[in-house]
Amino acid sequence: MVSGRSEVMTIVTAVFFGISLTTVLTRCFVRLRVVRAFGWDDTLMVIAMIMNTGFAICGFFGAYYGIGKRLEYFLFHSDSFHKALFCWWLGQVFYIITCIVAKTSIILSLLRITVNRIHIVILYAAMALNMLVGVLFFFFTIFQCTPVSHFWNRLDLDSGKCIDVWVLIDIAYLYSVGAAITDFTIGILPAFMIWNLRMSRRDKIAVIGVLSLGCIASAAVIVRIPYIQHYADRQFLYKTINIAIWSNIEGGLGITAGSLTTLRPLIRFFREASTDSHSYSRNPGSYPLSSTLGNNTPYQQSKLEQEHDDAQHLWPGNRDAESFGVRTVVLGNGRIAAAPAASSSEEELNPHAHTVMGSRELGRMRKG
Structure with missing residues (x-):
């Protein structure tokens, strides 16, 4: 039965697994249904969630078999000892892959919205550091014992041998420091990337706050560092x-x-879904002329729209846009021109990629 510290581990694992799974599923809905732009960063985050699922399963079974229990417990549950050790070993493998892939996904997302060469170099350096320390820790975790199965069959002293545990501890310290640096980089850098954009101060603070949530993960890495020395403890589990x-x-x-x-x-998706029920019906493939300023009035982008453009670029899809909407603008000479939509409130949630207006609407405009 799960009890004591094992119960705490089960609860924590369930809570954070549920939160992460919910956000990833919502992300997939947004990228596939709302903006229709599913990129490599989204694919990597889905892979990270799959690995995190494996990590959570190992946590649940590990807590059940005895992770968090003293050695005295296994005097009466000898069959559970090697199962608990196997769950620990496999869970660490899933954990390392989860963190490497998730951080790579975040870095790719940031690379897609930055144009500053220094920021790009910093992000690539953070990605390289993340992969270097992660892969190093990954291989040391898997192959710390020869054969690999000796890690969970260590009661049988003749089944193999393991490297000096302090070597593994040094690698774990190195990984933790590298992970913390990576997390702080992808958490703090967005503030420098966004501050000079044409956005209101309130929007800047909000966007920086969301993009800087990676710093929270680095706090978990730092808190874990003092416990790494317990790899060498006799009461390992x-x-x-x-x-x-x-x-x-x-x-x-x-x-x-x-x-x-x-x-x-x-x-925007829920806002437009609610407003569409009160607005006029639109023909399939058509777009409103809400951005038209009137005949003989040239279109000029306002400061507010410029600020919106900068904010829009912070959430791009594969083509650096959230949708494939089109704005129709009436120029001073009466001609009709199509330009990429800058205002998300004018976008259809299910547009046809290269259609500006239906033929009837164009006919009416020409007659007008």
């Missing part, structure tokens, strides 16, 4: 429970923070 708990928190927060930055279009 009992002493390392805090490592398992904070690893779950780190993975769940990283995935959640990376997915929250993509959910902004969801607000």
Whole structure:
């Protein structure tokens, strides 16, 4: 039965798994249904969630078999000892992959909205550091024992051998420091990327706050560092429970923070869904002339629209736009020109990619 510290691990794992799964599913809805732009960063985040699911399953079974229990417990549950160790080992493998892939997804999202060369270099450096320390820790975790199965069959002293545990601890420290640096980089850099954009101060603070949620995951990494030394403890499964708990928190927060930055279009989706029920019906493939200023009036982009353009670029799809909407503008000479839509309130949620207006609407405009 799950009890004591094992119960705490089960609860924490369930909570952060549920939160991360909800945000990823919502992200998929937004990217597939609302903005219709599913990119590589979205694919990587889905992979990270799959790995996090494996990590959570290992946590649940590990807590059931004895992670968080003292050695005395296994005097009466000897069959559970190697199962608990196997769940610990496999869970660490899933954890490392989850963090590597999730952080890579976040970095790719930031790379898509930055144009400053220095910021790009910093992001690529953070990605390289994330992969370097992650892959190093990954291979040391898997192959710390020869054969690999000796990790969970260590009661049989003749089944193999393991490397010096302090070598693994040093690698774990190195990974934790590298992970913390990466998290702080992708958490703090958005403030420098956004501050000079044409946006209101309130919008800047809101966007920076969302994009900087990665700093929260780095806090979990830092909190976990003092417990790494317990890898060498005789009461391994009992002493390392805090490592398992904070690893779950780190993975769940990283995935959640990376997915929250993509959910902004969801607000527009529900707003337009509610307003459409009170507005006039539109023919399929047609677009409103809400941005037309009138005959003989040239179109000029206002400061408000310029600020909206900068804000819009923070949430791009594969083509650096949230949709394929088109704005129709009446020029001074009476001609009709099509330009990319800048205002998200003018976008159809299900537009036809290259259609400006229906033939009847164009005929009426020409006669007008």
